[in-house]
Amino acid sequence: MDSLLNPGSRIFERADPRAVSEYVNQHVGTHCIQLPRTGHPQASLSHRKFGKLDLCRLSYGGSVHVTSPALETIYHLQLLQRGHCLWRGRGEEHYFVPGELLLINPDDPVDLTYSDDCEKLIIKLPASFLEQACVDNQWSAPKEGIRFFDHRYELTQLDGIDSLLGLICQEAQAEHCIPQLQDQYSRIIASKLLCTLANNIRRETLSESCPSFGRITDYIDEHLKKDISVEQLAELAHMSPRSLYVLFERKVGTTPKSYIRQRKLEQIHGRLSDPSAKVRNITEIAMDYGFMHLGRFSESYKSTFGELPSDTLRRHH
Template sequence: MLSSVLNHALVFENSTPDEVSDHVNQHVGRHRLELFGPQVARAHLALCDFSELALSRIAYGNQVRVSCPDLEDIYHFQIVMRGNCHWRFSDTEMVLNPGQALMMNPGEKIDLTYSADCEKLIVKIPEKIIRHTCVEFIGSVPKSGVLFERKAVDLRQSRAFLSCVESVFYEASEESELNFAGLSETHREFLVRKLLNTFQSNLTDVSHPKATQEERLMKRVLDHIEANIRENLTVEELAMVAGTSVRRLYSLFANRLATTPKLLIKQRRLAAIHRELKNNPAIRNVTEAALEYSFTHLGRFSSDYKKAYGELPSETLKRRA
C-alpha cells in the first residue's frame, strides 16, 4: 500500500536512527528519540512540501520511542504502512497496524513507539487550512477548533480514500505531468475534505452545502469517475451525468481542477493499476491489468505509467512476486 510514494524525495536510505532524528530535529520539528537495543543502519526518510502540506515517509529500522512536547498549530495525518506503532496519550493507549490511520490534533503531545519494521506516511496540515476548508464548505468552525477523535480508521476498507491520498503524493512527485499551478491546491482541498468526512470529530457534517451548484455538479462527476474507473469513460458520458454540455464541463475542469476530464481519468486509472500491480495477487500480467482499466494502447500505457511511477508496470509486478 503506497509503498513507492516519495521515492523522488529520499533524504536518507539505510542510515542510522540518529542520523534521521538529527535531520528531523533540524528541518521538521523538535523531538526526542530513545533507541531500544543496538543501532542498525536500516532507517530511511523521504520529505516533500506540497501546497503548504508537509509530506513524509519514515522508518527508523529499529525499535524506537519518539516524543515531543506538542504539535503546536499543526494536524498530523499518519498511516502505518508496515509493522506497528504504539500511541500513548494522557488518558488512553492504542496500537496501529498496517493500513490503519489516525488524525492528531494541534496541542497534543506525541509519545510513540515504532516497532523495528514500522514505516509510516505522515501528512502535516496547518490548522489554518482545516479552518479554511470548514468555513468554505460548512460556513463556520467550532469555537474550540476542529478536534478529531482518538479513533483509528482502517483505510484498507476505503479504496476511494486511498486513491485520494495516493493522488496527493503522486502530484508531489517531480515526475508528475500534472504538477502545475492550481491543481495542487485542488488536490489539497480534496484531501482535507476527505479527512474531515472520514475521521470522526466535533463537526457534524462537512458535506453540508453551502456548496454551489457547480460544486455539486463536479462532485457528481468525480463520484461517477471513481465508481466506474474500469469503464471506457467518455467526456460525453460525464457531461450527461452532470446534466451540462461538454463545453461547459471542460470549462469547469479547467477552472476548478486546472486539468481536463480525460487527463484526470488517466491519472486515476494509472493510480488504480499501480495499486493492483502491487497488491492484487489475482493480477497475473500487465496486459490483463491494462485492459481491465480500458487501456488499449499498451505502449502508450507503459510510457504514461513510467512517467508517473519511475518504472515500467512489468517492474512493479516483478517486485510483488
Template sequence: MTFSLSRFDQEFMDVSGFEISNFLKNKSFADHRLIQRSKGCPNASSLRYKAFGPLQIAEYTSGNATEVRIPSLDHAYHLQIVLSGDGVCAFDGHSLPMQAGDSIMMTPGTEYTLGYSSDCIQLSVRIPLEFLHQSAREFGYFTAGGPIRFLPRSVNVLNGGPIRHLLRDILEFDCTESSERAQLYYAKLLCNGILQSHESGICLNDRVNPSEHRHIAQIRNYVLDHLTEDIGIGDLVELCRISRKSLYNLFDKETGQTPSTYIRQLKLETIYTELSGDDRNIRNVTEVALKYGFTNLGRFSAQYREHIGELPSETLRRQSH
C-alpha cells in the same frame, strides 16, 4: 492497494534515526524527541520527503524499535499512517494500537508518544492548522473556535474510505510538472476526505446557503476568524473595499439577508456546535453567549430558537446526557 511515496524531493538511505529526526526538525515538521528502544543496526533508517503545496509528507523507517515523544504539535495537524509493521499511539490517557493501514489525526496542543516496531514504516502528512480550518469552512463545516479535535480512534485508510485513492494520487504526484494551484486543490480535497473519515466535534452547516461570490466568501472567512469580536458594517466595507450601499445590495442578492443577520447566524451556528460538542468545561449557556457578544440573554435565546429550532439550554442539556 499499497501506499508508497514514489515521487519525492529528498531521500536518505542507510542513515541513523537521529539524522532523520534532525532533518525533520530543521524542516519544522514537528518538534519531537527520538528514543531507540532496541540495539539493531545503527544506520538502518530511511526517509523520503516531499513538499506538496501547503503540506509536508514524510515516509520513514528506523530499522529499530523506536519511541517518539511529541511535547505538543505547533500550529499543525498530522495524519499519521502505519504502512507496515505495527505501532501504538498514546495521548490524553488513551493508548491506540495501530497495524498496517491504520491512521490517526494528531491535534495541536496535545502531547503524544508514538511507539513503533523495528519493521514499521510510517507515513506522516503535516497539515497547517489554518489550512485545515480554511478547507473545512470551504466545504461547509462549522468550527467552534480553537483547533478541531479529532476523536481518539484509528481509521484504516488502506481498506477503503474517502482518502484512499486521493492519498495515493498525492504520493505519486509529480510536483515539477504541476502548478501550485493543482497541488492546493488536491490538498484541500485531502482535508475534506480526512474530515469525512476521521470523526471530530465539527458538523456540516445545513442552514446557511453558501455563496460563491468572492466577497461573501471573504466575509464569511473573516467573520469565522473573528467570531468573539464585535464586527461592524464598517469592518466589512473596509475588508471588501466597496461602499456600504454596495455591501447591502450584495448581501440582499446573494443571501437574502442583511450583513448583520448573516454575521449573527454564523455566530449562532458556531454556538450550536459548541453547545452540542463534547467539551465538558462548558458550565452554562450564559458564558457561551457572552463569549460571542450576545449580552441580551432573552433576545439571544429567542434568536437561537428561531434559527436553530430549539432553546440553547435544550441543546446543552441533550449534550450532557
C-alpha cells in the same frame, strides 16, 4: 503509495536516526527520539511538499521511542506501511499495524514506540489549512479549534481516502504538477477528512450557523469609536479567531484589525470632507476614533488618502 520511495524524494538512506529526527523536526513536526540501548539503527526518509501538505515516508530502523508534548499548529495522518507502532495517549494504548491510520490533533501529546521494521507514511496538514477548508465550504469551526474525536481508523473502512492518498502520492512524484493542481488536491483531502472523520465542526452553512460577513462588518461600523477586539468578532461569528482571520483574508484580503483601522480612517476622512460636520480640530476627532499617537495617525491618513488630515479639513471648511 510506494511511489514516495523513488530516488527523487529520498532524503536519507540507512542514516543516523538523530540526523533524520533533526530533519523531521524542521519539516514534519517537533518531537524527541530515544534510541534503543543496543544496536545501531539505520533510518530512511523520503519527503515531498505537495501544495499545503508535507508527505513523508519514514523508518527509524530500530525500536525508537518518539515523544512530543503536542504538534501545536499541525495535524498528522500516520499510515502504517510495515511493522507496528505502539501508541499511548490519554490512558489508552494500541499497536498500530499496516493498513491502520493514526490521526494526531495539534493538542494531542505524542508517545510512539516503533518496531525495528516499522515504516509509515506521514501526511502533515497545517491547522490553518483545515480552518480555510471550513471557510471555503461555509462550515463553522469552534473557537477552540478543529478536533477529530478518534485516533485510530481502518483505512479500508474510510470511503475513498486510501485512493485519494494514493493519487496525491502519485501526483507528488509527477515530473510536472502545477501548483494550482497541488492546491486543489490539498483542498480536496482537507474537505474529505472533515466530511469523513468524526470531528467538532458544524457543517451547516455559515448563513445558518453564524452571522453573515455583512453583519460582522455592520457591527464594526456601528462600534468604530470603541475598541473592537478580534475575540469579540469571533464570538459574534461563532468561530475561532483563526477562522475569522481566514474569513477576512478571503472576503477583503486583509486582517480584521487592518480592516477596522481602514474603516476608522474612512469615517474620519468623511467627516473632515463634510462642510456641514462640526469638527473643531484634528486631535479631537483622531482620539475620538482611538488614534492616540497623532504622528502615526497622520502618516496612515496620508498614505491612504494622499494628503494630511489638516489639508482635507482646510479644503472643505
